[in-house]
Amino acid sequence: MEVVLRKGGQDRMGIKIGFLGAGRIARALAQGLLRDRENSWDLVASTRTRESGEAFVKAVPRARLYPQERNRELVQESDIVFLCVKPREVVGVLRQVRPATVGKWIVSVAAGVSLASMVEEVDPSARILRAMPNLPSLVGQGVTPYCLGPGWSASDREQAKKLLERFGVAVELEERFFPLVTVLAGCGPAYFCAFLIPLLEFATERGLSAPEARRMLLSTFSGAAELLKQTELDPAEVVHESRTPGGITNAAITVLEQKEWQATLRSALDAAWSRAKTLEES
Numbered sequence: 001m002e003v004v005l006r007k008g009g010q011d012r013m014g015i016k017i018g019f020l021g022a023g024r025i026a027r028a029l030a031q032g033l034l035r036d037r038e039n040s041w042d043l044v045a046s047t048r049t050r051e052s053g054e055a056f057v058k059a060v061p062r063a064r065l066y067p068q069e070r071n072r073e074l075v076q077e078s079d080i081v082f083l084c085v086k087p088r089e090v091v092g093v094l095r096q097v098r099p100a101t102v103g104k105w106i107v108s109v110a111a112g113v114s115l116a117s118m119v120e121e122v123d124p125s126a127r128i129l130r131a132m133p134n135l136p137s138l139v140g141q142g143v144t145p146y147c148l149g150p151g152w153s154a155s156d157r158e159q160a161k162k163l164l165e166r167f168g169v170a171v172e173l174e175e176r177f178f179p180l181v182t183v184l185a186g187c188g189p190a191y192f193c194a195f196l197i198p199l200l201e202f203a204t205e206r207g208l209s210a211p212e213a214r215r216m217l218l219s220t221f222s223g224a225a226e227l228l229k230q231t232e233l234d235p236a237e238v239v240h241e242s243r244t245p246g247g248i249t250n251a252a253i254t255v256l257e258q259k260e261w262q263a264t265l266r267s268a269l270d271a272a273w274s275r276a277k278t279l280e281e282s
């Protein structure tokens, strides 16, 4: 199968993408694809129940929706299939669609499901890519670590990377790093948002409107991220530079240190790591 992702200015073409599973990550990926102005995407998704299907079609009105009984047909019709069901459902779904997987590209985003276990369940001519996208893929600002199963040609590898770059940054990594990148990139947006909640509450309790607080804090954090991206500064240096003895930042950071917040964060990461390793080994 040949999938050519065009550069701007060339003819647009319809690339048929099928989503097996139409939940949270499928919605983010589908919306991310629809932001792409260089290619046109023909989207179809399947779900187990009506509820998740309705949420998908609301977010992606031009997508077609199939019940799970038509999963095989969905794969047959698609150039590229995104496998977006829960990890425990992956093997069953692949067995159901196997006859239709001849020559297809299958992008699995299921946490903890190895390439080897999926390769066994599809036609030998199918190409499997394992990826761990995150929710900012919806706005083209995601980070997608990925690794490839057997049989990818050099030009297909390049095309696959281009496909994932529709969602933001794509990083090819050895599969053994997947539990780690899941803990960091997959879960990272939730850590950031959890951190933001008390800051927003603090601001609005003191009279700033919610939209003002949101705009100001988001610009502050994206500015801090940009500062690190564009300079050689180390995060510890930024903390040090901001921390005048007797000053305001110092008062805040001192309390964070007294409360051993870094140890708390490390415990949270250890818990996520342990869950990711368990999934990977199950």
Ligand SMILES: NC(=O)c1ccc[n+]([C@@H]2O[C@H](COP(=O)([O-])OP(=O)(O)OC[C@H]3O[C@@H](n4cnc5c(N)ncnc54)[C@H](OP(=O)(O)O)[C@@H]3O)[C@@H](O)[C@H]2O)c1
Binding pocket: 020, 021, 022, 023, 024, 025, 026, 046, 047, 048, 049, 050, 051, 052, 053, 068, 071, 084, 085, 086, 087, 089, 093, 109, 110, 111, 132, 133, 134, 135, 186
């Ligand atoms: N959420 C994230 O940020 C994220 C990030 C990276 C990777 N992932 C991975 O993405 C996968 C999905 O996660 P999610 O958070 O999107 O879960 P979710 O919201 O629960 O979505 C799962 C979807 O699969 C559907 N489904 C279940 N069995 C099916 C079948 N046999 N055929 C077709 N569809 C079926 C579900 O339908 P019903 O709702 O009707 O049961 C639902 O639409 C997981 O493997 C997860 O590890 C998630």
